[in-house]
Amino acid sequence: MPGSTSGTRPRPAALRVAQGEGDGPITLSDRRAERASADRPALRLVENGSPILIAGANTPRRAALLADLTETLPAGTVFEELSTLAEVLERAPASRMVILNGGLEDVSGRALMRILGQRHPTLPVISLELPNPDDL
DSSP states (O other): OTTOOOSOOOOOOOOOOOBOSSSSBOOHHHHHHHHHHHHSOOOOOOTTOSOEEEEOSOHHHHHHHHHHHHHHSOTTOOEEEEOSHHHHHHHGGGOSEEEEOSOOSSSOHHHHHHHHHHHOTTSOEEEOOOOOGGGO
């Protein structure tokens, strides 16, 4: 007859679970975890990575902070000193964090923190500026 088959029907493939070296069988989730970890690149220390921005209008104070951080943080940490709003806004997207040592030449530290928080909400910003007594 046309369109008929020879009487053998395809059988579904049998699913066998191989015994692993652990206590139980290897499961599908184990295989996915293995594959996912194999796809991830190995962690490595990146020297000369994203810089830490040190921003402030007071040059001697900024230099003293840079000297302290250079002694404290690991060798290979990259720093950049900035004194204007334009410099900070230009470099912030490619930086690891911003440390404000007071205000800048053209904006207060508080205003700069607000601006950076709006433009780069995940960028860590640390202010070393003393609070105004009126704000306490």
